Amino acid sequence: MPEEAGSRGLAAADRYYEDYGSRVRELKKQGKQIIGYLCALTPVEIIAAAGLVPFRIKGDVNEPITKADTEMETIVCPLVRSWFDMSLKGKYEFLDGIVIPHACDSISTTYNVWKNTLNLPYSHLINMPHSTDGPSLKFYKALLNTFRTSLSKFTGKEISDQSLNQAISLYNQNRAKVRELYELRKASPPLISGAEVAKLLIASVSMPVEEATLLIDSVIKEVKQRGGVLAAKPARIMVVGAEVDDVTFIDLIEDSGAWVVADDLCPGAREFFDDADVTADPIEGIAERYLRKIKCGRTFREKKGDYDDYLEERFGHIGRFIKDFKVDGVVLYIYKYCDPYGFDVPAMKSYIESVGAPVLYLEDEYSMSTIGRLRTRIQAFLEVLGSK
Amino acid sequence: MVYVAGIDIGSAFSKAVIMAENEIIAYEVMPSGGNYKLTAEQVIEEALTKAGLSLKDIAYTVATGYGAASASFSSETASDISCLARGVYYLFPAARTAIDIGGQFTRVLKLNNRGRATAFLLSEKCAAGSGRFLQVIARVLQIDLEDIGELSLKSKNRVSFNTGCAVFAESEAVSRIAEGAAKEDILAGLHRTLAAKIQTMVARLGIEPDCAVVGGGAKDIGLVKSIEEGLGCRLLLPEEPRIVAALGAALVAWEKVSKGG
Amino acid sequence: MTEEKKPEERKRRKTATEAASRVGPMVKAALAENLRAKEEGRPIAYSFIYSGYDEIIRAMDIVPAWTENYAGVCGVKRDAQRFLEKAESENFSRSLCTYALCGLGFDSWREETGEMPPNPPWGGQARPTVMLGSGQIICDPRYKWYQAAQHYMPDVPVYVAGLPYPPYEDDYDYRDVQGYYVKYIVEELRGLVAFLERHTNRKMDWDRLSEVIDISDRTWNMISEAYDLRKAVPCPMGTGDAMNTMVPMTFMMGTQEAYDFFKDLYDELQLKIANREGVIPDEKYRLLWGGGLPSWFALTDFNYFNSKGAVFPAEVTYRLVEPVYNLDLPRVSDPLEHLAWRWVKYWAYRHDKARKRPGSNPDVERLIEYIEDYKIDGVVMHEAFSCRSWHPGLIWQLNQLKRIYRDIPSLILESDIVDISSYNEADTRARIDAFIDTLEAVKSR
Amino acid sequence: MKSQYFAGVDIGSTMTKVVIMSEATLASVIGPTGPEHRKLANRVMEEALAKARLSFDEITYVVATGYGRINVPFADKQITEISCHARGVGHLLPDARTVIDIGGQDSKGIKLKAGRAVDFVMNDKCAAGTGRFLEVMAEGLGVSLEDMGRLSLEAKNRVEISNTCTVFAAQEVVARLSEGVALPDIIASLHEAIATRIYGMVRRLKIEREVALTGGGAKNIGLVKALEAKLGFPVLLPPEPLLTGAIGAALLGKDIVGEAVEKGETLVRSERRLTEASIFT
Numbered sequence A: 001m002p003e004e005a006g007s008r009g010l011a012a013a014d015r016y017y018e019d020y021g022s023r024v025r026e027l028k029k030q031g032k033q034i035i036g037y038l039c040a041l042t043p044v045e046i047i048a049a050a051g052l053v054p055f056r057i058k059g060d061v062n063e064p065i066t067k068a069d070t071e072m073e074t075i076v077c078p079l080v081r082s083w084f085d086m087s088l089k090g091k092y093e094f095l096d097g098i099v100i101p102h103a104c105d106s107i108s109t110t111y112n113v114w115k116n117t118l119n120l121p122y123s124h125l126i127n128m129p130h131s132t133d134g135p136s137l138k139f140y141k142a143l144l145n146t147f148r149t150s151l152s153k154f155t156g157k158e159i160s161d162q163s164l165n166q167a168i169s170l171y172n173q174n175r176a177k178v179r180e181l182y183e184l185r186k187a188s189p190p191l192i193s194g195a196e197v198a199k200l201l202i203a204s205v206s207m208p209v210e211e212a213t214l215l216i217d218s219v220i221k222e223v224k225q226r227g228g229v230l231a232a233k234p235a236r237i238m239v240v241g242a243e244v245d246d247v248t249f250i251d252l253i254e255d256s257g258a259w260v261v262a263d264d265l266c267p268g269a270r271e272f273f274d275d276a277d278v279t280a281d282p283i284e285g286i287a288e289r290y291l292r293k294i295k296c297g298r299t300f301r302e303k304k305g306d307y308d309d310y311l312e313e314r315f316g317h318i319g320r321f322i323k324d325f326k327v328d329g330v331v332l333y334i335y336k337y338c339d340p341y342g343f344d345v346p347a348m349k350s351y352i353e354s355v356g357a358p359v360l361y362l363e364d365e366y367s368m369s370t371i372g373r374l375r376t377r378i379q380a381f382l383e384v385l386g387s388k
Numbered sequence B: 001m002v003y004v005a006g007i008d009i010g011s012a013f014s015k016a017v018i019m020a021e022n023e024i025i026a027y028e029v030m031p032s033g034g035n036y037k038l039t040a041e042q043v044i045e046e047a048l049t050k051a052g053l054s055l056k057d058i059a060y061t062v063a064t065g066y067g068a069a070s071a072s073f074s075s076e077t078a079s080d081i082s083c084l085a086r087g088v089y090y091l092f093p094a095a096r097t098a099i100d101i102g103g104q105f106t107r108v109l110k111l112n113n114r115g116r117a118t119a120f121l122l123s124e125k126c127a128a129g130s131g132r133f134l135q136v137i138a139r140v141l142q143i144d145l146e147d148i149g150e151l152s153l154k155s156k157n158r159v160s161f162n163t164g165c166a167v168f169a170e171s172e173a174v175s176r177i178a179e180g181a182a183k184e185d186i187l188a189g190l191h192r193t194l195a196a197k198i199q200t201m202v203a204r205l206g207i208e209p210d211c212a213v214v215g216g217g218a219k220d221i222g223l224v225k226s227i228e229e230g231l232g233c234r235l236l237l238p239e240e241p242r243i244v245a246a247l248g249a250a251l252v253a254w255e256k257v258s259k260g261g
Numbered sequence C: 001m002t003e004e005k006k007p008e009e010r011k012r013r014k015t016a017t018e019a020a021s022r023v024g025p026m027v028k029a030a031l032a033e034n035l036r037a038k039e040e041g042r043p044i045a046y047s048f049i050y051s052g053y054d055e056i057i058r059a060m061d062i063v064p065a066w067t068e069n070y071a072g073v074c075g076v077k078r079d080a081q082r083f084l085e086k087a088e089s090e091n092f093s094r095s096l097c098t099y100a101l102c103g104l105g106f107d108s109w110r111e112e113t114g115e116m117p118p119n120p121p122w123g124g125q126a127r128p129t130v131m132l133g134s135g136q137i138i139c140d141p142r143y144k145w146y147q148a149a150q151h152y153m154p155d156v157p158v159y160v161a162g163l164p165y166p167p168y169e170d171d172y173d174y175r176d177v178q179g180y181y182v183k184y185i186v187e188e189l190r191g192l193v194a195f196l197e198r199h200t201n202r203k204m205d206w207d208r209l210s211e212v213i214d215i216s217d218r219t220w221n222m223i224s225e226a227y228d229l230r231k232a233v234p235c236p237m238g239t240g241d242a243m244n245t246m247v248p249m250t251f252m253m254g255t256q257e258a259y260d261f262f263k264d265l266y267d268e269l270q271l272k273i274a275n276r277e278g279v280i281p282d283e284k285y286r287l288l289w290g291g292g293l294p295s296w297f298a299l300t301d302f303n304y305f306n307s308k309g310a311v312f313p314a315e316v317t318y319r320l321v322e323p324v325y326n327l328d329l330p331r332v333s334d335p336l337e338h339l340a341w342r343w344v345k346y347w348a349y350r351h352d353k354a355r356k357r358p359g360s361n362p363d364v365e366r367l368i369e370y371i372e373d374y375k376i377d378g379v380v381m382h383e384a385f386s387c388r389s390w391h392p393g394l395i396w397q398l399n400q401l402k403r404i405y406r407d408i409p410s411l412i413l414e415s416d417i418v419d420i421s422s423y424n425e426a427d428t429r430a431r432i433d434a435f436i437d438t439l440e441a442v443k444s445r
Numbered sequence D: 001m002k003s004q005y006f007a008g009v010d011i012g013s014t015m016t017k018v019v020i021m022s023e024a025t026l027a028s029v030i031g032p033t034g035p036e037h038r039k040l041a042n043r044v045m046e047e048a049l050a051k052a053r054l055s056f057d058e059i060t061y062v063v064a065t066g067y068g069r070i071n072v073p074f075a076d077k078q079i080t081e082i083s084c085h086a087r088g089v090g091h092l093l094p095d096a097r098t099v100i101d102i103g104g105q106d107s108k109g110i111k112l113k114a115g116r117a118v119d120f121v122m123n124d125k126c127a128a129g130t131g132r133f134l135e136v137m138a139e140g141l142g143v144s145l146e147d148m149g150r151l152s153l154e155a156k157n158r159v160e161i162s163n164t165c166t167v168f169a170a171q172e173v174v175a176r177l178s179e180g181v182a183l184p185d186i187i188a189s190l191h192e193a194i195a196t197r198i199y200g201m202v203r204r205l206k207i208e209r210e211v212a213l214t215g216g217g218a219k220n221i222g223l224v225k226a227l228e229a230k231l232g233f234p235v236l237l238p239p240e241p242l243l244t245g246a247i248g249a250a251l252l253g254k255d256i257v258g259e260a261v262e263k264g265e266t267l268v269r270s271e272r273r274l275t276e277a278s279i280f281t
C-alpha cells in the first residue's frame, strides 16, 4: 500500500475532493487500469477483484453543462448530464473503461450514448433487475457472472473466488470505517461536520478501497484528537435524496445555521451501511448486497403486510437514522427528472412526518445558479424548526 | 427592370429590402412596436422611398418573420429558415453554418453549397436565451443598444449573474451597478451567458466552416467576439446583419418572378 | 390549416384509412367496458402496454385498464391539466412522466372524494382490483407509478414482473445470455399468474392461454404484413393513422378483434394501393417518424405535414412487433416460455444486423432499415420532456445515423405527450415549415 | 416596565417596508426599493422613526426580512420572509391557516399552525409566476399597477396568451392590444394565467381555510378575484397587505426579546449596537 507522507487526514480528503481523480491519475501513470462507473449500484468488488481500479464518475455543480447537450437530451437528470459533461470535457481522460448499472432511466437509457461517445476500450451494462424476489436474485447473479467473465476477457485473467472474497472483505472493512465515522456525528454538536464527511466520502470513491479506508481511518483519528471544536447550532439535519457528489449543498445548509448529522444518500449511508456477506459463492453475497440490502428508490420491494408496514420496509432506515442521530428536520433533496425518487416523494414525506420529523422538500437542478434560491428555503425551514 | 421586395416583420425589428432583380437597391430597419400591420406598411414605404419607387412598381413581395402574416400586401410568406439561408448564401456563398440571433429565438442552421438550409435548431422560448435579453439589459443600464458591443469589450472583470431569468436579471443588474460594478463588466458577463447557450446549439448541430453570424444580435460586437472566443473560430459578419432574412425573402421573390416569368 | 384552440370544440382529425377512424369508438368502448366490469364486480387490472402479459390477462378474463391510454385520452381531449395539477399538489414533480402524473392526479382525486372527478373524459377510470407493473423494461414509471398509486389505494396489490432483454454489447452475443433471460422471464410470468389467481379469484386455463397466444402470434404477423404495405408509393397510410392503429396493437393484443382489425386494415391498404390512392395525392416527401411518443393533443400536426406534401410511411414508435416467423423461435410447449422467447428475440431482432456495420447499434440499424425500405427523405423525432424511456438517446441516434450512414434532413420537435403547456402550435408549425424547406433544398440537390 | 419599541424592516425586491410597533403599530412607511438597498433602508427607517417620533436608540430590536434582508446593517437579526409573513398573518388574521404571499421576486404559500409557519412552498425561478409579471405587463400596456385590478373586473372575454415567458408575453399583449382586443380582457387573462400558476404551487400544501393573501399582489383586486375563483371561496386580506412581512418581523423581534427576558438571558444584539447592549435595565 503506498503510504505517502501527508496524504492523510481532513486536509488530504479536502485535496482529493478538490482535485478529484488526482489519485487515479497517478496510478494510471504507474500502469494501473482505471474503470469509471456511475452510481453506488455498481458492484465495485468485482472490478477490484479483477485487479482494476474502480473510479466513481463525479459531476461538478460549479461547471455549467455545455458539452453534454450536444449528444444527450436535457430531459436526463441533471446529475447524469453533469457527469457526462465532465467526461466529455476530458476530466476523466484516464479511464480505460466504463461500467454502468441499470439503475434508473437517466442512467440506463443513456448507456449507448456513454458507450459510443467516450469510446473506451471497455464498456459494460449490468442489466440489474428491479425486483428483489427469488427469480430476480438468481437472474442478477447470472448477470454478475456475465460481468465477471466479461471483465476477465478484458484483463486476460480469471477472476478467482479468492480474489473476490478478498475484495469483499476490503470493502467491508471500508464500510465498517464509514460506520465508525458516522458515530462521530451522534454527539451534539457533532465532532465532524456534514461537509467534512461529504468531502471525505466523495474523495473515498475516487481511489483504491484500501487507500480510502486508510484515509477515513486517519480522519477519524484526527477528529477524535481535535475533540469537540464545532460550535453548537440549533438544528440537526438529515439529508435524504439520490446522489449528492458535490459539497455545495451540504455547505449551504451548514452555513445557514445547522449541522448535517445524517443522510440517506450516495455517497453516504445508503451506500456504506450494508456489507456484502462472504459466501461460498462470492457472487451470492455481492448480489444480496446490491439487490436487497441497498435501499434505493430504483429497487422495487414487494408489499408484505399492510401499507404502514410497507412504508416501514421501504423507509424504516430513515426513521432509525432520525432517532439514532437525534435529527430535528429532514431535507428531501431531489433532482428534477429523477424518476425513482420523484415518484417516492409523497410516500417518503408522509413517512418521515409520521415519525415526527418536519420535512423540507426541495427539487433542484444541480447547478450553482439555483443555490441562492435554495438558501432562503433552507433558512426558512430552520426558522420553522426553531419555532417548534 | 423588375423590382422585388422582401420584408421581415421580426419580434423586435422590422426590415424591408428592395431589389432590382438580384441587386439590393434599398433597405430599411425600424422597431416593430406593437402594431405589426402598421409597421409592415411603414417599413416597406420607407424602403420604397429610398429606392424612389412605390408599391405598384414591385413585381413580387415575400414576407417572413414572426409577424409575416401582418404584411397583408405581400404576395406570399416564407419560413425564416429558408429566407435566412438564402440571405446568408447571397452574402457569403462559402458559409456552411449560420447563427441568427433574433429577438425571440436564436437559430443555428446548416447550409449546402446551393444556399439551402439542410438542418437547423431553435433555442428555447425563454427570454434569457434570446437577443431580447440584450435589449432588456441595455435599457436598465441606460445604454443605447448600438453601444453595448463596443462598451463590453472594455471589460476586465466579467460579472456573472445569479439568476437565469431575464426579468430578474434586470433587477440584479441594477443592484450590481449600485454595488459599484462597471457597466462593461455586466455586459461582458451577459455576453458570456448568451454565447455559452449559442455555442451549445452550434455544437449540437455540428459546425462546418465558414460560419456566419446574422440577426440583430450580430450587431453586438461584444457578443460576436464572445461566441468566436467560445467556438475558437472567426465568424463572417455582414455589414448589416439585421436585414439578412428580409434579403432572403426578396431573393425568394426574385426566384418566383424569374422562374415564373 | 386553421385549428381551433378551444378544447371543447376541436374537430375530429381526418384519418387516411377507414380502419383508423374506427379506433376512437373502440377506445371509448373499452373504457365503457371497464366501468361495466367495475359495476359487475369483475376484476380490473391497471396495466402497461407492451409488458408481455397481455395474453395472460386475456386468458384469465381479467379486464385490463391501460393507464397510459387513459392519460393519452385526457391529452387528446386537452383535459389533462387539472389532473397534472392535482398530482403536482401531491408533491409529484412536474418533470416526471405526464402519463403517470395524469393517472396519479386522477386516482388521488377519485380516492380523495370517493367518486370520479367531475366530467371525467369518457366516463373516467375505475378503481382497479390489482395493478400490474413491470420491471426493467422501457421505463422506471412502470414500477414506480403503481407503487406511488398505492399510496392512495393502499389495499390494491401491485405485482412487478421483471421483463429484461439483453443489451447490445461488443464483447458478447445475446445468445450467450438469452438462456437465463428467458428462464427469469418465465419465472416472473409464472409469478404473475399466481398473483392474479390469488387476488382475482380467476384460474388460469392453460389451454386457453395457448389459444390466445396463437391469436396474438398471428396478429403480430398480420400487423407486420399490413404495415409493410405502407412501403408503396404513394403511401396509403401515415404515422398519424398509426397513432390510432396502435390501439388494437397495444391494448387488444390476444383478441380476435385485434386480428380482424389488422386483417381489415391489410385489405383496405391493398385496395388503396391498387387504386393508387395515397394519404396525399401529390406525395413530395416521405418521412420517418424516427422516435418519440407523439403529442396526443396535437395529432393534427401530422395533417399539417400532409398539407405540405409530406407523408410518414413508417414510424419507430409503437411498431412493437416483428413477423413471428422471422424471430427464429425455438419450439416450446410451455406457453409462458413461448412468450419469453418471443420477447427476448423481438428485442434482439437487429443485433446481428447491427454487428455488420461498424459504429451501428440496433436502434440506428432500424432507422437505416426503414429509411431504405420506405424510401425516406427525412427523419422527424419528438422529444417529450417528461419521458425518459424512449427519448434519451435520440440525439445520439440521429448523429450516429448521419455519421455512419448518410446526412439526411432531420427535425427534433420538443414538447410533451400530455402536458399541453409545453406546446406552442405556431412555433411548431414554423419549425415544420422550415424543415420542409430543408427537405426541398436537399431534394433538389 | 417602560414601553419597548420594535422595528420590522422588509426589503423586498420591489418595495421597502418599515414598521415600528410597541403594543400596536406606531408608524409604517412604504417606499420603492431602489438599487441602493442599504442607503434606502436607512432612509426609510429614518422616515418611520420621524413618524413615530422616536430616535433609533429607543428601538429595542430591529428585525430585517425580505429579499434584501442581509443589506440592513442596523438590524439585530435577519429572518426570512416566510416566518415574517406567517407571524404577521397570525397576528392580523388569526383565523388564517394558509398564507399566499405574492411579492415582486417570488410567490409563496405558507401553512400556519398557531400563528407560526410549519410548511411552505415558493417559486422564485421564473418571473412568470410572480408579481413582477404583472409589473412588466402593466408597464407594457401603459396602465398603472394600481389600475390593473379594477380594469380587469370590466372584462367580458378571455384571450389566449400563448407565451409564458414574461418578456415575450409582454410583447404579445401589446400586439393584442393593437389588434383591438379590449384592455380589460387582456388584463383579466393575465391575472388568470398568474393565478393558475400560483394556485398550482400553493396546492402542494393542502390548502386549509381560511386563506390570507399578502404581499403586493393582494393589492390587486383582479388577481384576488382570480385566485378566489380557483380556490372556490373568499380569501382574507390584511388592512395593508404590503406591510404584513414588516409587521411580522417587528413581532418576531418582540418575541425574541420577550423570550430572552423570560429566560433571564442577556440579549446579544448586533455588533453595531453593542454599545447599548444592556437594554433591560
Ligand SMILES: Nc1ncnc2c1ncn2[C@@H]1O[C@H](COP(=O)(O)OP(=O)(O)O)[C@@H](O)[C@H]1O
Binding pocket: B009, B010, B011, B012, B013, B014, B065, B066, B101, B102, B103, B104, B105, B130, B131, B132, B133, B134, B135, B145, B146, B147, B148, B149, B214, B215, B216, B217, B218, B219, B220, B242
Ligand atoms: N444595434 C444593435 N446592437 C446590438 N444588438 C442589437 C442591435 N440591434 C438589434 N440588436 C439585438 O438584436 C435583437 C433583434 O434582432 P432581430 O434579428 O431584429 O430579431 P427579430 O427578427 O426577432 O426582430 C434585439 O433583441 C437586440 O438584442
Ligand SMILES: Nc1ncnc2c1ncn2[C@@H]1O[C@H](COP(=O)(O)OP(=O)(O)O)[C@@H](O)[C@H]1O
Binding pocket: D011, D012, D013, D014, D015, D016, D033, D066, D067, D102, D103, D104, D105, D106, D130, D131, D132, D133, D134, D135, D145, D146, D147, D148, D214, D215, D216, D217, D218, D219, D220, D242
Ligand atoms: N398598488 C398596487 N396595486 C397592485 N399591485 C401592486 C401594488 N403595489 C404592489 N403591487 C404588486 O406587488 C408586487 C410587489 O409586492 P411586494 O410584496 O412588495 O414584493 P417584494 O417584497 O418582493 O418587494 C409588485 O410586483 C406588484 O405586482
Ligand code: SF4
Binding pocket: A077, A078, A079, A080, A103, A104, A105, A106, A107, A242, A243, A298, A335, A337, A338, A339, A340, A341
Ligand atoms: S438522481 Fe435520480 S435520475 Fe439521476 S442518476 Fe440518480 S437515481 Fe437516476
Ligand code: SF4
Binding pocket: C068, C097, C098, C099, C100, C138, C139, C140, C141, C142, C293, C386, C387, C388, C389, C390, C417
Ligand atoms: S414509456 Fe415514457 S411515457 Fe410511457 S410510462 Fe414510461 S416514462 Fe411514461
Ligand code: SF4
Binding pocket: B125, B126, B127, B128, B164, B165, B166, B167, B168, D125, D126, D127, D128, D164, D165, D166, D167, D168
Ligand atoms: S425565466 Fe424569465 S426570461 Fe425565462 S421564461 Fe421565465 S420570465 Fe421569461
